Amino acid sequence: MTEFDAILFDAGGVLLLPDPGMTGPLVAPFGGSTDPETLRRAHFAGAHAMDLAREEGEESDWRAYASAFLRAAGVATTDKRIESFVEGFGNTRWQHPMPEAARTLLALEERNVPIGIVSNAEGQVEGDLARLGICGVDTPGTARVVCVVDSHVVGVRKPDPAIFRHALDALGLDASSRIAYVGDTVFYDVRSATAAGLTPLLHDPYGLHAADPHPSGPHRVLPQLSDLLSYVA
Structure with a gap:
């Protein structure tokens, strides 16, 4: 039926999805994985974190996305790395x-x-x-x-x-x-x-x-x- x-x-x-050929180079300098499947999962981890941030009333949701993406790609997060990722991700094509x-x-x-x-x-x-x-x-x-x-x-x-x-x-x-x-x-x-x-x-x-x-x-x-x-x- x-x-x-x-x-x-x-x-x-x-x-x-974001092109792993573009997100990989954003995490590789910090020791992050460039494996396409890992980066695919990292995107969903980032989107989930962004979703929760918006549900909580936060406006800076892309920082939440970047932080979760970096962690899922195996990168220890710092403010500088988050800022670098957010800046670079703005040029990423889906x-x-x-x-x-x-x-x-x-x-x-x-x-x-x-x-x-x-x-x-x-x-x-x-x-x-x-x-x-x-x-x-x-x-x-x-x-x-x-x-x-x-x-x-x-x-x-x-x-x-x-x-x-x-x-x-x-x-x-x-x-x-x-x-x-x-x-x-x-x-x-x-x-x-x-x-x-x-x-x-x-x-x-x-x-x-x-x-x-x-x-x-x-x-x-x-x-x-x-x-x-x-x-x-």
């Missing part, structure tokens, strides 16, 4: 596809599930997703999405739930619990999708959110993107 009539996706932390992202989107398309993208970005996300072969509105050889909603283009950012109106209009659907939104943070993604009347699915491939002390409401966890296929069997 199909549980969802459509599925929307965040881009960063769900379909795209150019590394999440494993199984393209495969999962194609499988959803084959099952006739409408899909779309809703992302806080800087105007580049549609081009990045198409160029990396993940998806596109009209990109041969990739999964077809109904829309790519980029916050910079539409002028509203998560956690404001108004950003989803653009995707719902493109889908031709009203807000409903039968529309899922896959994101990787509670503060930005779960909160905004819930407020918009959608069903949030928290992408947490390393189980880092399991022990969160202050969850902002109930939500389901998606350990792997391919787990989505069980919802639309």
Whole structure:
């Protein structure tokens, strides 16, 4: 039985990750690992720490991200190293596809599930997703999405739930619990999708959110993107 009539996706932390070819050199001078899998996990550790910082009302969330990323990459943190990482990370492009992202989107398309993208970005996300072969509105050889909603283009950012109106209009659907939104943070993604009347699915491939002390409401966890296929069997 199909549980969802459509599925929307965040881009960063769900379909795209920071390029390990760029984050590796940020940690290597301090003895950090440049192993791609280690750096992938370090990103999720950083995103989780940033999420908790925002839930606690902190505004300097990128320092929390940097500190957790460095530790996960095997670097002993200092203020100077954190500042160096934050400065360097600002030049990092999210150019590394999440494993199984393209495969999962194609499988959803084959099952006739409408899909779309809703992302806080800087105007580049549609081009990045198409160029990396993940998806596109009209990109041969990739999964077809109904829309790519980029916050910079539409002028509203998560956690404001108004950003989803653009995707719902493109889908031709009203807000409903039968529309899922896959994101990787509670503060930005779960909160905004819930407020918009959608069903949030928290992408947490390393189980880092399991022990969160202050969850902002109930939500389901998606350990792997391919787990989505069980919802639309």
